[in-house]
Amino acid sequence: MMKLKISDMMDNIQDDTVLFQIKEIASSDKIKEVAMNKLHANSNTHARTRKVSAMLIAAVLATILLAGTTLAVYYFSMKDLEGPAVQVGGEEAHTLSLNGLKGSPEYEAAQEWERYVEAWYAKGENLAVPDLAPDAYTQYNAFSQDAKDTLDDILSKYNLRMHDAATQVNSLDELYSGLGVSGFMPIVGDNGTFPVSGTFYDDGTFTLNGAAALPDGADVRYQFYCFTKGTFTRVGYLLADVNDFEEWVYTTSHGDDILLAIGANKSILAVNLDKSFVFVNILSGAENSDDNRSSYGAKPVGKRDLEALADSFDFAAIRGLAR
Numbered sequence: 001m002m003k004l005k006i007s008d009m010m011d012n013i014q015d016d017t018v019l020f021q022i023k024e025i026a027s028s029d030k031i032k033e034v035a036m037n038k039l040h041a042n043s044n045t046h047a048r049t050r051k052v053s054a055m056l057i058a059a060v061l062a063t064i065l066l067a068g069t070t071l072a073v074y075y076f077s078m079k080d081l082e083g084p085a086v087q088v089g090g091e092e093a094h095t096l097s098l099n100g101l102k103g104s105p106e107y108e109a110a111q112e113w114e115r116y117v118e119a120w121y122a123k124g125e126n127l128a129v130p131d132l133a134p135d136a137y138t139q140y141n142a143f144s145q146d147a148k149d150t151l152d153d154i155l156s157k158y159n160l161r162m163h164d165a166a167t168q169v170n171s172l173d174e175l176y177s178g179l180g181v182s183g184f185m186p187i188v189g190d191n192g193t194f195p196v197s198g199t200f201y202d203d204g205t206f207t208l209n210g211a212a213a214l215p216d217g218a219d220v221r222y223q224f225y226c227f228t229k230g231t232f233t234r235v236g237y238l239l240a241d242v243n244d245f246e247e248w249v250y251t252t253s254h255g256d257d258i259l260l261a262i263g264a265n266k267s268i269l270a271v272n273l274d275k276s277f278v279f280v281n282i283l284s285g286a287e288n289s290d291d292n293r294s295s296y297g298a299k300p301v302g303k304r305d306l307e308a309l310a311d312s313f314d315f316a317a318i319r320g321l322a323r
Contacts, residue, residue: 076101076272078242078261081279084111086237095237096268098225100277105158109232112154117141136162140234160232163201170197175208179321186212186312189219204228204276204321207235214308220301222269222309223281228322238281240266250307256315260306262286267306271315275322278315282306 080102083095100106120126126147137143140162142151155161169175176182178200188194189211198208208224227233245261245268252258261268264287269280288300 076259076270078245078247078259078268081268081270082242083237084114088239093239094241094243096240096242097237098235098279098281099227099233100229101272104229104277105160106227106229106232106277109154109158109160110234113140113151113232113234116147116150116154120144120147136164139163139166140232155232158232160230161203163203163205163231163233166199166201168197168199169208170195172196172210175200175206179204179206181317181321184314184317185210185224186309189213189221194219194221198224201228201231202323203231204323205231205233206321212309212312214305216305218299218301218305220299220305220309221283223283225279225281226318226321227277227279229275229277240268248303250310252307252313252315253311254314254316256310258310260303260310262301262303262306264288267301269306269310273315273319273322275319278318282309 081096082102083097086093086095097107097110099110126144128143132143137148137151140151142148167178169178172185172188175198188196194211196208196210198206200206205228206226210224211219211221213219225235240263245263247259247261250258250260256271259270263285265285267282267285269282271278284299284301286300286302
């Protein structure tokens, strides 16, 4: 079991299923083979049988088309985001992994790297020293040569690459300017005064602390993570238990299928795009109240609030950011 310091846990953006599930369906080749054998066996029967066979041909073609469509759809749930159990304050805590779905290269590389980092820390190795010259490895907590070599091996194993230098932003306009695409995030909440901050990389990966204004005038604060597939980002784990959420799939007004999950004091939005993975930690849940609020003072939200928030992101534009 991994032991982590509270400061390494990811409940802020600064720091630290089961594989894809596809509906059970026979392959189109197998369907065609079985159907054609059936048609051949019945080729000399009564005209009524020929009529049934014609109907079977139509059904086969329709099934093949359906198979081609269905096989392109992937299903995942909160269980696919489940991270390792960790020790916090001497007690076991559940986590969510932000890097991607369980079984993906990004997810597996993150798990493996954190085990090495924890082992070095326990032995007093791979520690940052005064006057350490920062380089590309610094963002991954790889300070010693052994750690750098190990990270290189992991990246090679999972066919991933490191990020180039990060650029800090302090407004949506700065983020849009850096990424070269605009208008894909919701209007900033708190009457436009919320202090937006984040980081972006040239490969299209970015993170953002933001607040959105919902249709009823209420604000919801969130932490947005967009990871370009094929890259490696070191972030901490989010302290949360998948069993504490009610989850459902919501199709946005733009036609994107989004996983939404609502808990007592936090909620989750996740979407697996073709070239990137998006995870949004929403700092509000169904039971926030004056006596039971998160440290962010967030107001309670309901399912429709989360669906409205999902609609406010333009994932078509976000798809185009990955490079």
